[in-house]
Amino acid sequence: MFKKSAQKFSGKICEVEIGTGEKAIKLGGENVLSFYSFDGNVGNTQKVGMEISDIFPEEWIDALKELYKDVCNDPVAWAKFVEEKYAPDFICLKLDSADPNGLNRSAEECAATAKAVAEAVKTPLVIAGTGNHDKDAKLFEKVAQAVDGHNVLLLAAVEDNYKTVAAAGAMAYNHKIGAESSVDINLAKQMNILVNQLGVVNEKIVDNIGCAAAGYGYEYVISTLDRIRLAALGQDDKTLQIPIITPVSFDAWKVKESIELEKDSPQWGCQEERGIGMEVATASGVLVSGSNAVILRHPKSVETIKKFINELLA
Structure with a gap:
């Protein structure tokens, strides 16, 4: 009779907790590849979050x-x-109003908004910046202080601002920080080492290794996730034994398949369904390749991916 041997790894992904109280979530904890329950401990269930903005989403x-x-x-x-309506595992508040190329609201104004949101909900918060590294450094410094006690994830620290973001977020106010890199195992490793050298332990870091919409250099995202997980688990690389979050919605709703109007390309069918399809395809791929959490935008995508996760773990 055939008996399949289990693949045992020496490494384990650390656990990171976000939020407080009964709705707090834990990411990571696995010592096998994603959903490989037949090989060992799959750790904490992959989490699904929903994106909202601090301004009208034009x-x-x-x-x-x-x-x-x-x-x-x-x-x-x-x-x-x-x-109340969709019960995501976490909410991602994107502080779009701080963008210097947009409204350019002050860090203090945005911090007050973040505080109001954190106090209004019990669901854990991920707070995303503008992508402008200088502005985000100032922004996260004020936000970290304003949401003290809520144990949020600040997304994200990059090489240009990690000292400020990590010092304020993880060290001064005991939040978690996202270490962001650009779809490269060596860059991900380097960011984690830099943050570790400041004195921030792995249990306070969540990696954002980058993303792309399905079909847009996406295979590079998947292969990078695979390489990171195999190095973390198989080679026991401590610098990569960190949970991964993927902001799928940031990319999936920017590509032409998601934004092309039906009147301009009627042969493509319903615009909304196209966007959901792109978001679901992107999210499912990164989850099975090693991501511990995804950020989505459409409720239907959230529902579909939650079902996807549950059925793979059943």
Whole structure:
């Protein structure tokens, strides 16, 4: 009779907790590849979060704006609506208003918004910046202070600002920080080492190794995730034994398949369904390749990916 041998790894991904109270979540903890329950301990269930913005989301497609039309001018109301109606594992508040190329709101204003949202919901918070590294350094310094006690994940620290973000977020206020790199195992490792050297332990770090929408250099994302997980588990590389979060929605809703209007390309079918398909395809791939959490935008995507995770773990 055939008896399949289990693949044992010497390494283990550390656990990182986000949030407080009964809704707090843990990422990581596995010592096998994603969903390989037949080989060993799969750790904590992969988590699904929902993206909201601190301003009206002008760039979002009409179907999404219609879905959130009663709440999307008020981030507190939006966060409460999402928490009650869709029950995501976490909420990702994107501080779009701080963007220097947009409204350029002050770090203090954005910190007050983040504090109001953190106090309004019990769901753990991931707080994303603008992608402008100088502004994000100032932003996360103020945000970390404002949401003291809420144990949020600040997304993200990069090589240009990690000293400020890590010092304020993880060391001064005991939050978790996202270490962001650009789809390269060596860059991911380097970022983790730099943050570790400041005195921030792995249990306070979540990696964002980058993302791409399915079909847009996506195979490079998948292969990088695979390489990171195999190095962390198989080679017992401590610098890579960190949970991974992937902000899928940031990329999946920017590509032409998701934003092309039906009137311009009727042969492509429903714009909303296309966007959901792109988001689901992207999220499912990164999850099975090693990501511990994904950020999504459409409720249907959240529902589908939650079901996907549950059935793979059943």
